[in-house]
Amino acid sequence: MTGEFELIARHFKRPARSAEVRIGIGDDAAALTPAPGATLLVTTDTLVVGRHFRPDVPADALGWKAAMVNLSDLAAMGGTPRWLTLALTLPEADDAWVAAFADGFRAAAEQVEAELVGGDITRGPLTIGVTALGETLDAPLTRGAAQAGDQLWLTGTTGQAAAAVAGLAAGVTPDASLLTRLDRPQARCAAGRAARGLAHAAIDVSDGVLADLDHLLKASRLGARLDADALRPTAAMQALADSLGEAPAPWIWTGGDDYELLVAVPPERAQTLASIWAEQGLAPLCIGELVDAPGLQWQGDAPTIDPVSSGFRHF
Ligand SMILES: [Mg+2]
Incomplete structure (x- = not known):
């Protein structure tokens, strides 16, 4: 049985990719430095097995999608994706599954130059909670400012x-x-x-x-x-x-x-x-x-x- 901290260290902990991540995975909280004057955008979403994805979906695809659906909400606000946190609930500590999931998650994050900076692994029915943080220097796009004729x-x-x-x-x-x-x-x-x-x-x-x-x-x-x-x-x-x-x-x-x-x-x-x-x-x-x-x-x-x-x- 692989422990939570071992799984995190092996599959998720990586050297910080930017100086704005003062403290990443491994401490009590991440410490992040937004760009001066930036507005921080924060969104969170949960994927539940059987409800949001089929049980046999490949682990790397699931990791990819869990990151992307949250990054999509930042995209809708016109934001630049920066950081992600992940709360992973797993029925068992399957090392190969977590490795593939982490690869997919990281690939999605890297594609948009975002970085995983923290998270948690617990035991339970397969559930993936992701929080994505982004920035914008201008006013964010919203749903509520459309005009007739647009x-x-x-x-x-x-x-x-x-x-x-x-x-x-x-x-x-x-x-x-x-x-x-x-x-x-x-x-x-x-x-x-x-x-x-x-x-x-x-x-x-x-x-x-x-x-x-x-x-x-x-x-x-x-x-x-x-x-x-x-x-x-x-x-x-x-x-x-x-x-x-x-x-x-x-x-x-x-x-x-x-x-x-x-x-x-x-x-x-x-x-x-x-x-x-x-x-x-x-x-x-x-x-x-x-x-x-x-x-x-x-x-x-x-x-x-x-x-x-x-x-x-x-x-
Ligand atoms: Mg949305």
Whole structure:
């Protein structure tokens, strides 16, 4: 039986990567120095086995995703990710599993130049709690400052992760393009930073486009006119939908786990933002615009969506 401190020392403790980490893993608390004048952004999220991820997901993918879903919330605020803490609850001290998990977690953090600075390991049902800290020198992007007339832009297509979930539930191995979106999401940190100063409001799409748009609309006290044809299934999504005898529209509009950003940007700045996003390798899409009247209006045929299943419900 490997002890908690041994697991942490072996798999998580590394030399600090920046001088701003005055004290990292191994003391009673981390000691961090934010940039002078920076506003600190703090977000926390918990992943529970069977609820947020399937029990057989590879440990390195789980580590990657646990970090990325939190980094995505920093991206939505236009922040620069800096530090992460991790509370890991494990049914057993499986050394190989923890090693793979730590590798995935670290790879995700390093991709956005963030650093794990502390945490805790306990015994219990597999649960992963992560806190991410980021910084911004300017005002952070929020959900509540959108204006009527703003265009709604996504950093990329949605529904691929939900398609993978549907495939797995039906016993069909999803195409790698779909499974990658589910297991190895990418927080759009650079896209969020680019949106700060151009967009009025932003949110990351974790629970589905319509569910997260609803958060933005409520916070900004607005409604939206959506283009029903703006979001199309990828070829892999359409092929899977055909084989399952399902329509892809619910995956696209209500499927979760995409971690694209949804922003409200004034029309005169939209092309500037879209060009920057395209230079970052993204494929941005305009899906509609904001209107004063509350609720949703559709241009084109509104997708048929079961309102009960639309958007991830946390309780
Ligand atoms: Mg979020």
